[in-house]
Amino acid sequence: MGTEKSRKLFEDAKKILPGGVSSPVRAIKPYPFYTKKADGSKITDIDGNEYIDYVMGYGPLLLGHNHPSIKEAVTRQLDDGWLYGTPTGLEVALAKEIIELYASIDMVRFVSTGTEATMGALRAARGFTGKNKIIKIEGGFHGAHEAVLVKAGSGATTLGTPDSAGVPKDFTKNTLQVPYNDIEAMTEAIKAYKDDVAVVIMEPVLGNIGPILPEKGYLEEVRAVTKENDVVLIFDEVITGFRLAMGGAQEYYGVTPDMTTLGKILGGGFHIGVIGGNREIMEKISPAGPVYQAGTFNGSPVSMTAGLAVISTLRKEKVHDRVNKAGDLLRSGLSDIIADLGLDYNVSGVGSMFKVFFGDMPYNYQEALKCDTNKFNEFFKKMLTDSIFLPPSQFETNFLSVAHSKDDIEKTIEAYKRNLK
Numbered sequence: 415m416g417t418e419k420s421r422k423l424f425e426d427a428k429k430i431l432p433g434g435v436s437s438p439v440r441a442i443k444p445y446p447f448y449t450k451k452a453d454g455s456k457i458t459d460i461d462g463n464e465y466i467d468y469v470m471g472y473g474p475l476l477l478g479h480n481h482p483s484i485k486e487a488v489t490r491q492l493d494d495g496w497l498y499g500t501p502t503g504l505e506v507a508l509a510k511e512i513i514e515l516y517a518s519i520d521m522v523r524f525v526s527t528g529t530e531a532t533m534g535a536l537r538a539a540r541g542f543t544g545k546n547k548i549i550k551i552e553g554g555f556h557g558a559h560e561a562v563l564v565k566a567g568s569g570a571t572t573l574g575t576p577d578s579a580g581v582p583k584d585f586t587k588n589t590l591q592v593p594y595n596d597i598e599a600m601t602e603a604i605k606a607y608k609d610d611v612a613v614v615i616m617e618p619v620l621g622n623i624g625p626i627l628p629e630k631g632y633l634e635e636v637r638a639v640t641k642e643n644d645v646v647l648i649f650d651e652v653i654t655g656f657r658l659a660m661g662g663a664q665e666y667y668g669v670t671p672d673m674t675t676l677g678k679i680l681g682g683g684f685h686i687g688v689i690g691g692n693r694e695i696m697e698k699i700s701p702a703g704p705v706y707q708a709g710t711f712n713g714s715p716v717s718m719t720a721g722l723a724v725i726s727t728l729r730k731e732k733v734h735d736r737v738n739k740a741g742d743l744l745r746s747g748l749s750d751i752i753a754d755l756g757l758d759y760n761v762s763g764v765g766s767m768f769k770v771f772f773g774d775m776p777y778n779y780q781e782a783l784k785c786d787t788n789k790f791n792e793f794f795k796k797m798l799t800d801s802i803f804l805p806p807s808q809f810e811t812n813f814l815s816v817a818h819s820k821d822d823i824e825k826t827i828e829a830y831k832r833n834l835k
Protein backbone atom coordinates (compact mmCIF):
# COMPACT_ATOMS: atom_id res chain seq x y z
CA MET A 415 0.00 0.00 0.00
CA GLY A 416 1.18 3.55 -0.61
CA THR A 417 1.46 6.50 1.75
CA GLU A 418 -0.20 9.08 -0.49
CA LYS A 419 -2.63 10.38 2.17
CA SER A 420 0.22 10.97 4.61
CA ARG A 421 2.26 12.73 1.94
CA LYS A 422 -0.61 15.11 1.18
CA LEU A 423 -1.35 15.80 4.83
CA PHE A 424 2.28 16.68 5.47
CA GLU A 425 2.18 19.23 2.62
CA ASP A 426 -0.67 20.97 4.47
CA ALA A 427 0.96 20.60 7.86
CA LYS A 428 4.24 22.19 6.79
CA LYS A 429 2.41 25.45 6.12
CA ILE A 430 0.88 25.71 9.58
CA LEU A 431 3.08 23.73 11.99
CA PRO A 432 6.82 24.50 12.22
CA GLY A 433 8.53 21.72 10.29
CA GLY A 434 5.10 20.16 9.80
CA VAL A 435 5.09 18.51 13.23
CA SER A 436 4.41 19.08 16.92
CA SER A 437 7.77 17.71 18.14
CA PRO A 438 10.99 17.55 16.08
CA VAL A 439 11.80 13.81 16.10
CA ARG A 440 8.50 13.11 14.32
CA ALA A 441 9.61 14.91 11.16
CA ILE A 442 10.65 11.72 9.36
CA LYS A 443 12.13 12.40 5.91
CA PRO A 444 10.78 12.90 3.30
CA TYR A 445 7.46 12.88 5.21
CA PRO A 446 6.11 11.03 8.27
CA PHE A 447 3.21 8.62 8.20
CA TYR A 448 0.07 9.89 9.90
CA THR A 449 -1.49 7.51 12.40
CA LYS A 450 -5.13 6.55 12.41
CA LYS A 451 -5.09 4.08 15.29
CA ALA A 452 -2.92 1.75 17.32
CA ASP A 453 -3.47 -1.44 19.26
CA GLY A 454 -1.07 -3.71 21.14
CA SER A 455 2.24 -3.78 19.26
CA LYS A 456 0.78 -2.38 16.02
CA ILE A 457 0.27 1.10 14.66
CA THR A 458 -1.86 1.79 11.56
CA ASP A 459 -1.52 4.80 9.28
CA ILE A 460 -4.25 6.71 7.43
CA ASP A 461 -3.41 4.88 4.20
CA GLY A 462 -4.14 1.57 5.93
CA ASN A 463 -0.56 0.32 6.40
CA GLU A 464 0.11 -1.56 9.63
CA TYR A 465 3.54 -1.47 11.30
CA ILE A 466 5.11 -3.33 14.21
CA ASP A 467 5.91 -0.42 16.50
CA TYR A 468 9.24 -0.09 18.34
CA VAL A 469 8.83 3.62 18.98
CA MET A 470 6.01 3.04 21.46
CA GLY A 471 5.36 6.72 21.93
CA TYR A 472 9.13 7.20 22.54
CA GLY A 473 8.99 5.18 25.72
CA PRO A 474 5.72 5.44 27.64
CA LEU A 475 3.92 2.41 26.22
CA LEU A 476 5.55 -0.52 28.04
CA LEU A 477 2.06 -2.05 28.19
CA GLY A 478 1.53 -1.55 24.46
CA HIS A 479 -1.07 0.59 22.74
CA ASN A 480 -4.64 0.67 23.94
CA HIS A 481 -4.20 -1.59 26.97
CA PRO A 482 -7.69 -2.54 28.25
CA SER A 483 -6.86 -2.05 31.97
CA ILE A 484 -5.68 1.51 31.41
CA LYS A 485 -8.59 2.32 29.14
CA GLU A 486 -11.10 0.92 31.62
CA ALA A 487 -9.63 2.85 34.57
CA VAL A 488 -9.45 6.15 32.69
CA THR A 489 -12.94 5.78 31.23
CA ARG A 490 -14.29 5.16 34.72
CA GLN A 491 -12.56 8.33 35.94
CA LEU A 492 -13.96 10.40 33.05
CA ASP A 493 -17.48 9.63 34.33
CA ASP A 494 -16.60 11.65 37.46
CA GLY A 495 -14.99 14.58 35.64
CA TRP A 496 -11.36 15.12 34.72
CA LEU A 497 -10.08 18.31 36.36
CA TYR A 498 -10.97 19.64 39.80
CA GLY A 499 -8.34 22.13 40.95
CA THR A 500 -8.46 20.45 44.35
CA PRO A 501 -6.51 17.61 45.92
CA THR A 502 -7.76 14.05 45.31
CA GLY A 503 -7.31 10.71 47.04
CA LEU A 504 -5.82 9.47 43.76
CA GLU A 505 -2.62 11.50 44.17
CA VAL A 506 -2.18 10.29 47.74
CA ALA A 507 -2.64 6.68 46.65
CA LEU A 508 -0.23 6.99 43.73
CA ALA A 509 2.37 8.80 45.86
CA LYS A 510 2.27 5.91 48.37
CA GLU A 511 2.85 3.36 45.61
CA ILE A 512 5.85 5.28 44.20
CA ILE A 513 7.40 5.84 47.62
CA GLU A 514 7.17 2.14 48.37
CA LEU A 515 8.91 1.23 45.10
CA TYR A 516 11.70 3.85 44.92
CA ALA A 517 14.32 3.77 47.65
CA SER A 518 15.30 7.41 46.92
CA ILE A 519 11.78 8.80 47.28
CA ASP A 520 10.13 9.88 50.55
CA MET A 521 7.85 12.51 49.01
CA VAL A 522 6.65 13.41 45.51
CA ARG A 523 5.32 16.38 43.54
CA PHE A 524 3.22 15.42 40.53
CA VAL A 525 3.66 17.47 37.36
CA SER A 526 2.58 16.94 33.74
CA THR A 527 5.79 16.12 31.82
CA GLY A 528 9.32 14.86 32.23
CA THR A 529 10.56 18.32 31.27
CA GLU A 530 8.73 19.88 34.19
CA ALA A 531 9.98 17.12 36.48
CA THR A 532 13.68 17.75 35.76
CA MET A 533 13.18 21.51 35.82
CA GLY A 534 11.55 21.29 39.26
CA ALA A 535 14.05 18.76 40.59
CA LEU A 536 17.01 20.94 39.59
CA ARG A 537 15.39 23.97 41.21
CA ALA A 538 14.73 22.01 44.39
CA ALA A 539 18.34 20.77 44.49
CA ARG A 540 19.66 24.29 44.04
CA GLY A 541 17.25 25.67 46.61
CA PHE A 542 18.28 22.98 49.06
CA THR A 543 22.05 23.43 48.65
CA GLY A 544 22.08 27.18 48.02
CA LYS A 545 24.55 26.48 45.17
CA ASN A 546 24.23 27.22 41.46
CA LYS A 547 26.08 24.81 39.18
CA ILE A 548 24.65 21.66 37.72
CA ILE A 549 26.58 18.85 36.08
CA LYS A 550 24.95 16.81 33.36
CA ILE A 551 26.18 14.01 31.14
CA GLU A 552 27.05 14.75 27.52
CA GLY A 553 24.30 13.31 25.32
CA GLY A 554 21.94 12.95 28.28
CA PHE A 555 18.48 14.38 27.66
CA HIS A 556 16.33 15.94 30.36
CA GLY A 557 13.64 17.70 28.37
CA ALA A 558 13.45 21.01 26.57
CA HIS A 559 14.22 23.68 29.17
CA GLU A 560 16.99 26.25 29.28
CA ALA A 561 19.40 24.84 31.86
CA VAL A 562 19.78 21.50 30.06
CA LEU A 563 19.88 22.67 26.42
CA VAL A 564 23.64 22.78 26.35
CA LYS A 565 25.94 22.06 23.43
CA ALA A 566 28.02 18.90 23.61
CA GLY A 567 31.74 18.82 23.07
CA SER A 568 33.40 21.10 25.61
CA GLY A 569 35.72 20.00 28.41
CA ALA A 570 34.52 18.95 31.83
CA THR A 571 35.30 22.26 33.49
CA THR A 572 34.18 24.66 30.75
CA LEU A 573 30.91 26.46 31.25
CA GLY A 574 27.97 25.46 29.07
CA THR A 575 27.01 27.18 25.83
CA PRO A 576 23.41 27.06 24.59
CA ASP A 577 22.40 24.34 22.12
CA SER A 578 19.34 26.24 20.97
CA ALA A 579 18.69 29.71 19.63
CA GLY A 580 16.74 31.78 22.09
CA VAL A 581 18.65 30.60 25.15
CA PRO A 582 20.80 33.39 26.61
CA LYS A 583 24.40 32.39 27.46
CA ASP A 584 23.71 33.42 31.02
CA PHE A 585 21.12 30.65 31.29
CA THR A 586 23.57 27.85 30.54
CA LYS A 587 26.76 29.18 32.13
CA ASN A 588 25.99 27.22 35.28
CA THR A 589 25.66 23.93 33.41
CA LEU A 590 28.78 21.75 33.08
CA GLN A 591 28.91 18.59 31.01
CA VAL A 592 31.01 15.49 31.46
CA PRO A 593 31.27 12.31 29.39
CA TYR A 594 29.29 9.27 30.52
CA ASN A 595 31.27 6.42 32.12
CA ASP A 596 34.08 8.82 33.05
CA ILE A 597 34.31 9.22 36.81
CA GLU A 598 37.56 11.20 36.56
CA ALA A 599 35.91 13.92 34.48
CA MET A 600 33.00 14.15 36.90
CA THR A 601 35.32 14.30 39.91
CA GLU A 602 37.39 17.00 38.20
CA ALA A 603 34.29 19.09 37.45
CA ILE A 604 33.03 18.80 41.02
CA LYS A 605 36.46 19.73 42.44
CA ALA A 606 36.90 22.66 40.01
CA TYR A 607 33.77 24.41 41.31
CA LYS A 608 33.70 22.79 44.69
CA ASP A 609 31.79 25.47 46.53
CA ASP A 610 29.21 25.97 43.84
CA VAL A 611 28.15 22.55 42.46
CA ALA A 612 24.56 21.91 43.58
CA VAL A 613 23.65 18.83 41.66
CA VAL A 614 24.52 16.07 39.21
CA ILE A 615 21.62 15.07 36.96
CA MET A 616 21.92 11.95 34.84
CA GLU A 617 20.05 9.17 33.12
CA PRO A 618 21.43 6.07 34.86
CA VAL A 619 21.27 4.34 31.46
CA LEU A 620 21.76 6.82 28.59
CA GLY A 621 18.39 6.24 26.96
CA ASN A 622 18.33 9.15 24.56
CA ILE A 623 21.51 8.16 22.78
CA GLY A 624 21.28 4.52 22.24
CA PRO A 625 20.89 3.02 24.91
CA ILE A 626 24.41 3.23 26.32
CA LEU A 627 24.91 1.19 29.48
CA PRO A 628 26.88 2.10 32.61
CA GLU A 629 30.17 0.29 32.99
CA LYS A 630 30.52 -1.87 36.07
CA GLY A 631 30.98 0.29 39.16
CA TYR A 632 30.36 3.64 37.43
CA LEU A 633 27.02 4.45 39.07
CA GLU A 634 28.41 3.46 42.47
CA GLU A 635 31.38 5.79 41.92
CA VAL A 636 29.07 8.65 40.93
CA ARG A 637 27.09 8.02 44.09
CA ALA A 638 30.26 8.08 46.19
CA VAL A 639 31.79 11.26 44.72
CA THR A 640 28.52 13.22 44.93
CA LYS A 641 27.98 12.15 48.53
CA GLU A 642 31.54 13.06 49.55
CA ASN A 643 31.14 16.55 48.11
CA ASP A 644 27.59 17.30 49.30
CA VAL A 645 26.29 17.35 45.75
CA VAL A 646 22.68 16.25 45.21
CA LEU A 647 22.44 13.28 42.82
CA ILE A 648 19.36 13.14 40.59
CA PHE A 649 18.63 10.02 38.56
CA ASP A 650 16.44 11.09 35.66
CA GLU A 651 14.45 7.88 35.30
CA VAL A 652 11.85 9.27 32.90
CA ILE A 653 12.79 6.39 30.55
CA THR A 654 14.16 3.74 32.92
CA GLY A 655 11.60 4.19 35.72
CA PHE A 656 9.12 1.27 35.70
CA ARG A 657 11.02 -0.13 32.69
CA LEU A 658 14.19 -1.83 33.95
CA ALA A 659 12.30 -2.86 37.08
CA MET A 660 9.31 -1.61 39.08
CA GLY A 661 11.84 0.43 41.07
CA GLY A 662 13.67 1.60 37.93
CA ALA A 663 17.41 1.58 37.23
CA GLN A 664 18.11 2.35 40.88
CA GLU A 665 16.57 -0.99 41.83
CA TYR A 666 18.14 -2.79 38.87
CA TYR A 667 21.67 -1.52 39.59
CA GLY A 668 21.27 -1.15 43.36
CA VAL A 669 22.37 2.51 43.52
CA THR A 670 20.22 5.05 45.36
CA PRO A 671 20.31 8.73 44.34
CA ASP A 672 18.98 11.65 46.44
CA MET A 673 16.27 12.59 43.97
CA THR A 674 14.50 10.86 41.09
CA THR A 675 12.43 12.11 38.19
CA LEU A 676 9.81 9.88 36.59
CA GLY A 677 7.35 10.23 33.73
CA LYS A 678 6.61 8.34 30.52
CA ILE A 679 5.65 4.73 31.51
CA LEU A 680 3.94 5.76 34.73
CA GLY A 681 1.25 7.62 32.78
CA GLY A 682 0.52 4.63 30.54
CA GLY A 683 0.38 7.05 27.59
CA PHE A 684 -1.22 9.93 29.50
CA HIS A 685 0.88 12.93 30.49
CA ILE A 686 2.69 12.71 33.80
CA GLY A 687 5.89 13.74 35.53
CA VAL A 688 7.16 13.12 39.04
CA ILE A 689 9.68 15.01 41.15
CA GLY A 690 10.71 12.63 43.92
CA GLY A 691 13.37 12.74 46.57
CA ASN A 692 14.32 12.52 50.18
CA ARG A 693 12.21 14.37 52.72
CA GLU A 694 14.78 17.04 53.52
CA ILE A 695 15.01 18.20 49.90
CA MET A 696 11.35 17.74 49.00
CA GLU A 697 10.19 19.84 51.95
CA LYS A 698 11.88 22.79 50.27
CA ILE A 699 9.17 22.71 47.57
CA SER A 700 6.30 25.19 47.83
CA PRO A 701 4.07 25.54 49.74
CA ALA A 702 6.10 23.55 52.32
CA GLY A 703 9.25 25.52 51.48
CA PRO A 704 10.71 28.37 49.43
CA VAL A 705 11.31 26.56 46.07
CA TYR A 706 8.42 27.55 43.82
CA GLN A 707 6.64 24.93 41.77
CA ALA A 708 3.03 24.96 40.54
CA GLY A 709 0.82 23.74 37.70
CA THR A 710 -2.83 23.74 36.63
CA PHE A 711 -2.58 20.09 35.56
CA ASN A 712 -0.38 18.87 38.45
CA GLY A 713 -1.87 15.69 39.86
CA SER A 714 -4.37 15.41 36.99
CA PRO A 715 -7.05 12.91 38.09
CA VAL A 716 -6.86 11.19 34.71
CA SER A 717 -3.07 10.77 34.87
CA MET A 718 -3.20 9.67 38.52
CA THR A 719 -5.81 7.04 37.63
CA ALA A 720 -3.72 5.88 34.70
CA GLY A 721 -0.65 5.70 36.98
CA LEU A 722 -2.43 3.51 39.52
CA ALA A 723 -3.68 1.24 36.73
CA VAL A 724 -0.18 1.00 35.21
CA ILE A 725 1.38 -0.06 38.51
CA SER A 726 -1.27 -2.67 39.26
CA THR A 727 -1.10 -4.04 35.70
CA LEU A 728 2.71 -4.25 35.78
CA ARG A 729 2.42 -6.33 38.96
CA LYS A 730 -0.55 -8.47 37.97
CA GLU A 731 0.75 -9.37 34.52
CA LYS A 732 4.39 -9.89 35.63
CA VAL A 733 5.30 -7.57 32.79
CA HIS A 734 9.01 -7.18 33.53
CA ASP A 735 9.74 -10.94 33.52
CA ARG A 736 8.02 -11.27 30.17
CA VAL A 737 9.22 -8.18 28.35
CA ASN A 738 12.83 -8.51 29.56
CA LYS A 739 12.92 -12.11 28.27
CA ALA A 740 11.62 -10.88 24.92
CA GLY A 741 14.40 -8.27 24.97
CA ASP A 742 17.04 -10.97 25.53
CA LEU A 743 15.58 -13.03 22.69
CA LEU A 744 15.59 -10.10 20.30
CA ARG A 745 19.09 -8.90 21.22
CA SER A 746 20.61 -12.36 20.84
CA GLY A 747 18.80 -12.85 17.50
CA LEU A 748 20.16 -9.53 16.23
CA SER A 749 23.69 -10.29 17.46
CA ASP A 750 23.60 -13.63 15.59
CA ILE A 751 22.57 -11.90 12.36
CA ILE A 752 25.34 -9.34 12.65
CA ALA A 753 27.88 -12.09 13.30
CA ASP A 754 26.55 -14.16 10.35
CA LEU A 755 26.73 -11.18 8.02
CA GLY A 756 30.22 -10.32 9.26
CA LEU A 757 29.23 -6.71 10.03
CA ASP A 758 31.19 -4.62 12.53
CA TYR A 759 27.92 -3.42 14.12
CA ASN A 760 26.90 -3.91 17.74
CA VAL A 761 23.68 -4.63 19.63
CA SER A 762 23.21 -2.61 22.78
CA GLY A 763 20.46 -2.70 25.36
CA VAL A 764 19.08 -3.95 28.63
CA GLY A 765 15.63 -5.22 29.59
CA SER A 766 13.16 -3.94 27.00
CA MET A 767 15.53 -1.37 25.44
CA PHE A 768 17.63 -2.20 22.39
CA LYS A 769 19.51 -0.73 19.48
CA VAL A 770 21.83 -1.81 16.70
CA PHE A 771 24.74 0.61 16.60
CA PHE A 772 26.15 0.92 13.10
CA GLY A 773 29.71 0.86 14.42
CA ASP A 774 31.67 -0.02 17.56
CA MET A 775 29.85 -0.36 20.86
CA PRO A 776 29.83 3.17 22.33
CA TYR A 777 30.42 3.94 26.01
CA ASN A 778 29.70 7.65 25.75
CA TYR A 779 28.18 10.26 23.44
CA GLN A 780 31.29 11.10 21.40
CA GLU A 781 31.83 7.42 20.64
CA ALA A 782 28.20 7.03 19.55
CA LEU A 783 28.64 9.90 17.09
CA LYS A 784 31.14 7.76 15.15
CA CYS A 785 28.36 5.41 14.01
CA ASP A 786 27.43 5.38 10.33
CA THR A 787 24.25 7.47 10.42
CA ASN A 788 23.86 7.53 6.61
CA LYS A 789 23.71 3.73 6.53
CA PHE A 790 21.33 3.79 9.48
CA ASN A 791 18.98 6.24 7.76
CA GLU A 792 18.89 4.06 4.67
CA PHE A 793 18.21 1.02 6.84
CA PHE A 794 15.44 2.81 8.74
CA LYS A 795 13.56 3.50 5.48
CA LYS A 796 13.88 -0.11 4.36
CA MET A 797 12.50 -1.32 7.68
CA LEU A 798 9.56 1.07 7.41
CA THR A 799 8.79 -0.26 3.92
CA ASP A 800 8.97 -3.70 5.53
CA SER A 801 6.27 -2.63 8.04
CA ILE A 802 8.62 -2.19 11.01
CA PHE A 803 8.50 1.25 12.65
CA LEU A 804 11.82 1.98 14.38
CA PRO A 805 12.73 5.33 15.91
CA PRO A 806 13.99 7.37 12.94
CA SER A 807 17.45 8.07 14.34
CA GLN A 808 20.60 6.10 15.12
CA PHE A 809 20.46 7.84 18.48
CA GLU A 810 17.00 6.89 19.75
CA THR A 811 16.34 3.77 21.79
CA ASN A 812 14.03 1.08 20.40
CA PHE A 813 11.38 0.05 22.90
CA LEU A 814 9.71 -3.32 23.31
CA SER A 815 6.35 -3.61 25.00
CA VAL A 816 4.65 -6.52 26.65
CA ALA A 817 2.28 -6.58 23.67
CA HIS A 818 5.04 -7.64 21.26
CA SER A 819 4.44 -11.33 20.47
CA LYS A 820 6.90 -14.05 19.60
CA ASP A 821 5.62 -13.73 16.05
CA ASP A 822 6.35 -9.96 16.04
CA ILE A 823 9.87 -10.62 17.24
CA GLU A 824 10.52 -13.35 14.66
CA LYS A 825 9.24 -11.08 11.88
CA THR A 826 11.43 -8.28 13.18
CA ILE A 827 14.55 -10.43 13.24
CA GLU A 828 13.82 -11.58 9.68
CA ALA A 829 13.41 -7.96 8.56
CA TYR A 830 16.70 -6.96 10.20
CA LYS A 831 18.38 -9.85 8.39
CA ARG A 832 16.98 -8.84 4.96
CA ASN A 833 17.69 -5.15 5.36
CA LEU A 834 21.09 -5.28 7.06
CA LYS A 835 22.27 -7.34 4.09
Ligand SMILES: *Cc1c(COP(=O)(O)O)cnc(C)c1O
Nearest residue numbers: 527528529555556557650652653
Ligand atom coordinates in the same frame (compact mmCIF):
# COMPACT_ATOMS: atom_id res chain seq x y z
C1 LIG B 1 11.52 12.15 27.50
C2 LIG B 1 12.48 12.52 28.57
C3 LIG B 1 12.34 13.71 29.30
C4 LIG B 1 11.30 14.74 28.96
O1 LIG B 1 10.03 14.26 29.18
P1 LIG B 1 8.78 14.99 28.45
O2 LIG B 1 7.59 14.30 29.04
O3 LIG B 1 8.97 14.73 26.99
O4 LIG B 1 8.86 16.42 28.79
C5 LIG B 1 13.20 13.95 30.36
N1 LIG B 1 14.16 13.08 30.67
C6 LIG B 1 14.33 11.92 29.98
C7 LIG B 1 15.41 10.98 30.40
C8 LIG B 1 13.52 11.62 28.90
O5 LIG B 1 13.73 10.51 28.19
